[in-house]
Amino acid sequence: MLEITGPVRVRFAPSPTGYLHIGGVRTALFNWLFARHYGGQFILRLEDTDEKRFVQGAADDISASLRWVGIDWDEGPDIGGPHAPYVQSERKELGIYQRYADQLVASGHAYKCFVTPADEEALRAAWAARGERPERFRFRGVERDWTPEQTAEAEAAGKPFTIRLKVPLDGNTSFSDVIRGGDQIMVNHADLYDMVLLKTSGMPTYHLAHLVDDHLMQVTHVIRGEEWVPSAPYHILLYQAFGWDLPTFAHVPNILRQDGKGKLSKRKDDVLTNRFWERGYLPDAMFNYLALQGWSYDGSTELMTPAEIVARFTIDRVQASPARWNPEKLLDMNGIYIRKLSTAQVVAQIVPFLSRAGLIGDPPSAAELAYLHQITPLVHERLEELGQAPAMLDFFFRDVQPVAEAVAGELPTSGPLPYAKATLMPKKFTAAQAHAMLRSAHGVLNRQQDWAPEALEAELRALVERLELKVGPLFSAIRVAVTGRTVAPPLFDTLSALGRERSLARLAVAAAALENS
RNA sequence: GCCCCUAUAGUCUAGCGGUCCAGGACGUCACCCUUUCAAGGUGAAGAUCGCGGGUUCGAAUCCCGCUGGGGGUACCA
Numbered sequence: 001m002l003e004i005t006g007p008v009r010v011r012f013a014p015s016p017t018g019y020l021h022i023g024g025v026r027t028a029l030f031n032w033l034f035a036r037h038y039g040g041q042f043i044l045r046l047e048d049t050d051e052k053r054f055v056q057g058a059a060d061d062i063s064a065s066l067r068w069v070g071i072d073w074d075e076g077p078d079i080g081g082p083h084a085p086y087v088q089s090e091r092k093e094l095g096i097y098q099r100y101a102d103q104l105v106a107s108g109h110a111y112k113c114f115v116t117p118a119d120e121e122a123l124r125a126a127w128a129a130r131g132e133r134p135e136r137f138r139f140r141g142v143e144r145d146w147t148p149e150q151t152a153e154a155e156a157a158g159k160p161f162t163i164r165l166k167v168p169l170d171g172n173t174s175f176s177d178v179i180r181g182g183d184q185i186m187v188n189h190a191d192l193y194d195m196v197l198l199k200t201s202g203m204p205t206y207h208l209a210h211l212v213d214d215h216l217m218q219v220t221h222v223i224r225g226e227e228w229v230p231s232a233p234y235h236i237l238l239y240q241a242f243g244w245d246l247p248t249f250a251h252v253p254n255i256l257r258q259d260g261k262g263k264l265s266k267r268k269d270d271v272l273t274n275r276f277w278e279r280g281y282l283p284d285a286m287f288n289y290l291a292l293q294g295w296s297y298d299g300s301t302e303l304m305t306p307a308e309i310v311a312r313f314t315i316d317r318v319q320a321s322p323a324r325w326n327p328e329k330l331l332d333m334n335g336i337y338i339r340k341l342s343t344a345q346v347v348a349q350i351v352p353f354l355s356r357a358g359l360i361g362d363p364p365s366a367a368e369l370a371y372l373h374q375i376t377p378l379v380h381e382r383l384e385e386l387g388q389a390p391a392m393l394d395f396f397f398r399d400v401q402p403v404a405e406a407v408a409g410e411l412p413t414s415g416p417l418p419y420a421k422a423t424l425m426p427k428k429f430t431a432a433q434a435h436a437m438l439r440s441a442h443g444v445l446n447r448q449q450d451w452a453p454e455a456l457e458a459e460l461r462a463l464v465e466r467l468e469l470k471v472g473p474l475f476s477a478i479r480v481a482v483t484g485r486t487v488a489p490p491l492f493d494t495l496s497a498l499g500r501e502r503s504l505a506r507l508a509v510a511a512a513a514l515e516n517s
Numbered sequence: 518g519c520c521c522c523u524a525u526a527g528u529c530u531a532g533c534g535g536u537c538c539a540g541g542a543c544g545u546c547a548c549c550c551u552u553u554c555a556a557g558g559u560g561a562a563g564a565u566c567g568c569g570g571g572u573u574c575g576a577a578u579c580c581c582g583c584u585g586g587g588g589g590u591a592c593c594a
Contacts, residue, residue: 228589228594326528326544382555480553
């Protein structure tokens with residue numbers, strides 16, 4: 001068990017180089033859970049030190065994605081805080097990173113390096129030409145050993161330079177990680193290189209910037225993706241060079257693609273966070289699912305509210321091995337969360353989807369809302385994504401029309417919903433038989449005044465007896481005639497909700513369609 | 518290639534030396550319920566605990582090697 005003694009401060013520090021995908025949200029979530037569990041602070045910080053890959057709108061998307069699942073922050077770009085600003089490009093303007101880089105140069109832990117990218121290529125080529133193995137090349141600037149005078153001379157000549165970490169030539173550095181059992185991870189300095197801390201532009205690299213900020217912002221626990229494990233030794237070296245206390249490290253496993261081939265990617269996988277609210281996932285379902293990607297409570301409890309997860313979350317129960325993205329499990333969980341909702345809540349949730357599909361107004365009228373309250377229970381437990389609601393309920397709002405051939409692809413966005421008239425014929429029944437069934441059903445219902453589901457059921461079951469049929473074929477034909485589909489909500493509730501006039505009209509149209517075929 | 522991390526069913530996981538011929542969940546299959554589809558209920562199949570060596574009276578659990586997987590290898594983060 002990880003001992004937590006003092007107050008904890010953690011951060012999620014994304015780079016606004018694209019929209020936030022679900023893996024990023026999971027890393028943020030673990031930080032947030034840790035902070036909330038121990039009553040500490042969760043900081044949001046924007047690491048926009050990559051001038052080339054900045055994406056407009058990414059920062060807003062990151063905030064929106066985090067808020068959607070229920071993650072809030074105590075300090076951040078939008079709300080400020082005692083260590084503002086929380087955007088690295090703004091902190092760079094303040095000269096913060098330059099100051100610390102200079103300090104390292106002054107103390108001999110870093111040096112100004114005048115090697116250009118082209119020079120470095122040449123160095124690699126020369127290394128190989130000397131018969132050394134290319135993969136063993138580790139960059140070490142000649143400037144490591146320059147005198148202050150040599151450096152001053154090059155600088156006076158106006159040559160651009162980077163500031164690089166002066167990694168010891170031999171020996172090793174090790175650190176421990178609470179997720180990896182607190183074992184010491186040891187790396188030989190010979191496997192490291194003199195990494196750039198400050199670019200020629202004066203912009204810091206991630207390695208310098210995040211570390212200076214974490215120190216200044218008094219971050220106690222660095223909880224980040226496992227892709228940072230290999231660079232952790234550099235960070236240790238930096239903490240030592242500055243003479244600062246080390247934070248506790250926790251590298252959380254990646255979420256792998258569904259096929260297991262690599263980590264989730266924004267381009268190849270449908271995992272951008274905004275896609276999930278667009279499709280009708282509930283934040284709490286996503287929260288629950290994501291918490292279980294790499295963390296477990298006891299191996300059998302899965303359904304938990306955010307509050308329960310906060311109460312139970314400890315970092316040492318986070319898995320060290322990568323989890324795999326499992327959309328089916330998420331879908332199942334979303335269905336469970338949808339089923340827990342009341343009718344009123346489901347109505348409120350599906351209204352935007354129905355409006356967008358043009359089935360109801362935007363905003364919906366009072367009559368539309370009342371009708372939704374009536375029909376929503378018919379599909380409630382069948383919904384796994386709220387976005388499925390329009391396709392399940394459309395025939396309540398639009399007429400249906402039998403057509404000769406099945407419609408391939410997208411359904412028309414207005415007018416009656418077409419369906420293949422062949423589906424009116426139950427299995428092993430001819431068109432003539434189906435026609436007769438529909439005529440009989442129409443006849444019976446046409447005499448029926450009580451349109452309550454129970455009354456309709458009694459009448460139609462009596463008809464089944466009289467025709468010496470089984471319930472399946474008759475009900476199936478009626479279902480298709482009235483809904484335009486073979487899979488629909490319970491028949492009598494549907495007929496009742498559809499109303500007498502519309503039900504009879506659809507039965508008549510369906511019967512007519514089979515008349516001469 | 519090199520460096521680092523990792524390894525329980527198709528997938529997510531429980532398991533921290535004996536109570537495990539391995540528990541839960543998703544998915545799959547069957548049955549029940551049933552007008553279709555779901556939901557719900559019951560049950561089943563599916564793991565020689567990646568492989569090989571050790572340590573130990575005893576190992577899924579500890580150690581080593583191999584193999585598989587993942588990550589890193591940038592003046593990206």
